Amino acid sequence: QKEVEQNSGPLSVPEGAIASLNCTYSDRGSQSFFWYRQYSGKSPELIMFIYSNGDKEDGRFTAQLNKASQYVSLLIRDSQPSDSATYLCAVGRDSWGKLQFGAGTQVVVTP
Amino acid sequence: IAGITQAPTSQILAAGRRMTLRCTQDMRHNAMYWYRQDLGLGLRLIHYSNTAGTTGKGEVPDGYSVSRANTDDFPLTLASAVPSQTSVYFCASSESPGRNEQYFGPGTRLTVT
Numbered sequence: 091q092k093e094v095e096q097n098s099g100p101l102s103v104p105e106g107a108i109a110s111l112n113c114t115y116s117d118r119g120s121q122s123f124f125w126y127r128q129y130s131g132k133s134p135e136l137i138m139f140i141y142s143n144g145d146k147e148d149g150r151f152t153a154q155l156n157k158a159s160q161y162v163s164l165l166i167r168d169s170q171p172s173d174s175a176t177y178l179c180a181v182g183r184d185s186w187g188k189l190q191f192g193a194g195t196q197v198v199v200t201p
Numbered sequence: 202i203a204g205i206t207q208a209p210t211s212q213i214l215a216a217g218r219r220m221t222l223r224c225t226q227d228m229r230h231n232a233m234y235w236y237r238q239d240l241g242l243g244l245r246l247i248h249y250s251n252t253a254g255t256t257g258k259g260e261v262p263d264g265y266s267v268s269r270a271n272t273d274d275f276p277l278t279l280a281s282a283v284p285s286q287t288s289v290y291f292c293a294s295s296e297s298p299g300r301n302e303q304y305f306g307p308g309t310r311l312t313v314t
Contacts, residue, residue, distance in 0.1 A: 122301045124301070124302070124303075126305075132307075132308075133291055133305040133306060133307050133308050134244070134291070134305045135305070136302055136303065136304060136305075139301075139302050178243070178244065180244075180303075182301040187232050187234070187249065187251065187295055187297075187298035187299070187300075187301045187303070188234075188246055188249060188259065189246070189301060189303060191236075191243045191244040191245075192243060193241065193242070193243040194243060
């Protein structure tokens with residue numbers, strides 16, 4: 091079992107709709123959770139981070155964390171073609187800053 | 202513009218050769234990291250450094266070494282490259298180990314033949 095799991099996709103989303111991405115993790119001691127966006131051929135770009143249970147909103151993005159169920163999700167509202175990318179979930183397990191990354195979910199927003 | 206730079210952008214290297222990938226950040230971040238990204242395997246941590254003068258091993262350290270002589274630079278060395286080290290290498294940094302928000306450099310695409 092991988093420590094951080096994501097559906098690989100592709101997740102096809104109509105323009106203007108909500109994209110919902112999920113990520114589950116195996117280590118109950120995980121403390122920090124991140125979402126990165128990666129365009130093809132580019133480096134990962136941090137778009138959201140969350141440390142406490144509940145929701146965190148930033149613009150069109152909402153991260154949701156449920157530590158009891160060991161999942162973190164990302165919602166993208168009013169999806170745009172520019173949101174087409176691979177989204178990486180990352181989980182921090184300890185105070186040393188090391189992150190475990192999922193393999194990523196590819197999102198395709200169709201006009 | 203503040204950020205992380207990596208060099209070279211890409212490199213083709215003969216097996217057995219020595220290679221150093223360079224990483225420099227100007228954000229005065231204490232912690233730095235090296236990852237490799239391979240199709241289907243995601244990002245995997247090679248080595249990290251929480252502060253200048255200290256380094257640690259990540260998930261896949263074999264065949265790689267690092268040094269952290271100062272805050273800004275974190276070079277990654279392949280002592281004797283092998284084809285399985287063909288990958289895209291990303292350097293990242295964070296303000297401190299306790300604040301895990303990591304910011305990535307543009308990457309180095311390395312092909313070992």
